[in-house]
Amino acid sequence: MTRAPASRAIEHTPLWLKLSSYLVLSDEEKSYLSDLERTIVREPPRTDLLQQGERYRDVRIMRDGWAIRHKALPDGRRQVVNFVLPGDLIGMYCTLFESADHSVTTLTAVEVASFPPERIGELFRSFPRLAAALAWSGAREEAIVAERLLSLGRRTALERTAHLIVELLRRLSIVNMAADGHFVLPVTQEILADALGLSIVHINRTLRRLRDSGLIELNGQRITVNDVRQLASVGQFDELYLHLIRAPRRLERAFSGAPQHHNGTRPDGEDRPKA
Amino acid sequence: MTRAPASRAIEHTPLWLKLSSYLVLSDEEKSYLSDLERTIVREPPRTDLLQQGERYRDVRIMRDGWAIRHKALPDGRRQVVNFVLPGDLIGMYCTLFESADHSVTTLTAVEVASFPPERIGELFRSFPRLAAALAWSGAREEAIVAERLLSLGRRTALERTAHLIVELLRRLSIVNMAADGHFVLPVTQEILADALGLSIVHINRTLRRLRDSGLIELNGQRITVNDVRQLASVGQFDELYLHLIRAPRRLERAFSGAPQHHNGTRPDGEDRPKA
DNA sequence: CGGGCCGATTAACCTATGTTGTAGCCCCTT
DNA sequence: AAGGGGCTACAACATAGGTTAATCGGCCCG
Numbered sequence: 001m002t003r004a005p006a007s008r009a010i011e012h013t014p015l016w017l018k019l020s021s022y023l024v025l026s027d028e029e030k031s032y033l034s035d036l037e038r039t040i041v042r043e044p045p046r047t048d049l050l051q052q053g054e055r056y057r058d059v060r061i062m063r064d065g066w067a068i069r070h071k072a073l074p075d076g077r078r079q080v081v082n083f084v085l086p087g088d089l090i091g092m093y094c095t096l097f098e099s100a101d102h103s104v105t106t107l108t109a110v111e112v113a114s115f116p117p118e119r120i121g122e123l124f125r126s127f128p129r130l131a132a133a134l135a136w137s138g139a140r141e142e143a144i145v146a147e148r149l150l151s152l153g154r155r156t157a158l159e160r161t162a163h164l165i166v167e168l169l170r171r172l173s174i175v176n177m178a179a180d181g182h183f184v185l186p187v188t189q190e191i192l193a194d195a196l197g198l199s200i201v202h203i204n205r206t207l208r209r210l211r212d213s214g215l216i217e218l219n220g221q222r223i224t225v226n227d228v229r230q231l232a233s234v235g236q237f238d239e240l241y242l243h244l245i246r247a248p249r250r251l252e253r254a255f256s257g258a259p260q261h262h263n264g265t266r267p268d269g270e271d272r273p274k275a
Numbered sequence: 276m277t278r279a280p281a282s283r284a285i286e287h288t289p290l291w292l293k294l295s296s297y298l299v300l301s302d303e304e305k306s307y308l309s310d311l312e313r314t315i316v317r318e319p320p321r322t323d324l325l326q327q328g329e330r331y332r333d334v335r336i337m338r339d340g341w342a343i344r345h346k347a348l349p350d351g352r353r354q355v356v357n358f359v360l361p362g363d364l365i366g367m368y369c370t371l372f373e374s375a376d377h378s379v380t381t382l383t384a385v386e387v388a389s390f391p392p393e394r395i396g397e398l399f400r401s402f403p404r405l406a407a408a409l410a411w412s413g414a415r416e417e418a419i420v421a422e423r424l425l426s427l428g429r430r431t432a433l434e435r436t437a438h439l440i441v442e443l444l445r446r447l448s449i450v451n452m453a454a455d456g457h458f459v460l461p462v463t464q465e466i467l468a469d470a471l472g473l474s475i476v477h478i479n480r481t482l483r484r485l486r487d488s489g490l491i492e493l494n495g496q497r498i499t500v501n502d503v504r505q506l507a508s509v510g511q512f513d514e515l516y517l518h519l520i521r522a523p524r525r526l527e528r529a530f531s532g533a534p535q536h537h538n539g540t541r542p543d544g545e546d547r548p549k550a
Numbered sequence: 551c552g553g554g555c556c557g558a559t560t561a562a563c564c565t566a567t568g569t570t571g572t573a574g575c576c577c578c579t580t
Numbered sequence: 581a582a583g584g585g586g587c588t589a590c591a592a593c594a595t596a597g598g599t600t601a602a603t604c605g606g607c608c609c610g
Binding site: 188189190200201205208 | 586587588589590
């Protein structure tokens with residue numbers, strides 16, 4: 001692992017990009033966030049950033065590169081739960097738990113920020129809007145996992161594969177890593193198989209069908225989506241679950257006040273539901 | 276829907292039970308939580324508490340009864356994402372989003388508490404430890420979904436089914452709804468099928484195998500697990516993912532201080548990682 | 551008492567996907 | 581240049597699980 005100074009201004013950090021699509025953050029929040037990303041670490045491909053069963057680890061913020069979050073059965077069968085892209089958090093949840101129930105492994109060389117879990121408490125106490133924004137980010141991740149569950153449970157191999165490709169395309173464009181329907185997919189077919197609950201042979205067959213039908217092109221790790229519309233329709237892709245829309249105004253309002261000490265009296269209860 | 280006064284003291288509320296297995300909460304936090312559960316609503320079976328695509332809804336806390344969280348494809352195929360048991364939150368995440376990406380439907384008559392989403396902001400601002408505890412609860416739920424993803428992707432029908440039964444048994448015992456390996460499973464085989472990504476016929480076959488091998492017994496909706504150990508081993512069940520262990524002490528410590536105003540200066544940074 | 555509906559059950563048959571095995575390609579290392 | 585490892589590709593065969601359809605029992609309701 002290599003250490004390196006933070007090279008980008010916080011405004012160009014993928015996490016910032018992602019969060020600010022959700023909330024407008026204040027200068028104080030911005031500077032706190034940038035402090036969290038102060039310690040930058042580089043790791044080579046195929047490094048475990050977190051291991052199933054592990055007790056304790058720093059929280060990481062992915063800044064550049066790809067990783068996978070995966071779980072394994074004792075006999076070696078493996079499921080990729082999600083792809084970790086720039087702007088995603090690693091082990092955020094794990095700090096709330098005694099030990100990790102999944103592993104995170106890099107696919108490419110990555111650049112991650114790293115901070116000790118104690119700072120999560122600090123964050124919740126002092127920066128409630130930031131805490132809520134991170135909860136939002138976690139919720140969005142869970143929504144992605146739930147959608148993948150729908151894929152594995154109820155979509156055919158072809159549909160699943162199409163769906164995943166469209167999802168990655170959408171997620172990558174948020175952080176400016178995809179343009180014109182093509183992007184780099186630094187992934188072996190084995191990993192795709194483990195993500196989609198298929199055998200490696202069947203993933204191969206399925207990709208072939210997608211190529212033969214002209215929907216996608218593959219050149220090494222570069223994938224080109226020729227017709228996003230049609231691919232999305234094959235995969236029954238509905239981007240609602242990615243929750244790319246800004247927070248509802250009513251919620252913004254609920255967060256807009258200054259943080260308050262709790263003092264035993266309950267905040268104004270005049271907004272009770274219809275009696 | 277029927278309104279009813281809160282009948283139980285907060286200490287016996289399932290949410291309280293669940294959260295206090297995680298954090299020791301103060302009296303102030305206790306009274307705020309009890310205030311959130313002030314408005315109680317009863318709903319009959321087969322009622323939608325939340326609908327995919329819906330814009331806005333109160334947050335609900337399940338106090339009694341069962342529900343399912345599910346997603347549907349346009350053509351009607353359906354996946355049950357999770358079972359909602361007493362102590363679980365409904366739509367908590369959805370308030371952070373513009374609209375819901377899943378539905379929640381009751382299986383039995385239920386008793387839920389209901390509060391407007393604005394109070395989430397209030398909660399984050401004034402009760403950071405409570406906010407963290409709810410984030411923990413959300414993280415735990417996502418861990419359950421991820422484990423189900425592993426099931427659908429990599430476990431056989433028999434393993435999946437065994438795994439789910441053990442999971443429900445464990446979750447129900449936390450809220451005192453299972454004893455001696457038996458509990459009420461208010462669920463049709465169609466719902467089980469939708470939860471496990473199987474056809475209804477195959478669920479039937481699989482349950483038969485489990486019965487024939489003497490691992491479980493079914494009498495109407497009552498299910499009895501004769502040998503939890505063995506059933507868990509069939510399902511490759513490892514309860515790590517349920518995160519039933521109390522919060523690590525280091526995190527308790529991080530939360531133990533009084534809430535602080537943020538003031539632009541960063542809280543002590545002396546606990547940086549090894550340099 | 552006679553529908554009629556819903557859910558469980560089972561049989562017979564079918565297919566999507568898994569398994570096994572072989573080959574070729576690319577890229578590294580020596 | 582030879583060898584080896586990792587990955588893609590594809591053919592041949594095997595099977596877990598899906599589909600269709602029929603039966604049965606319980607329960608509600610007129």
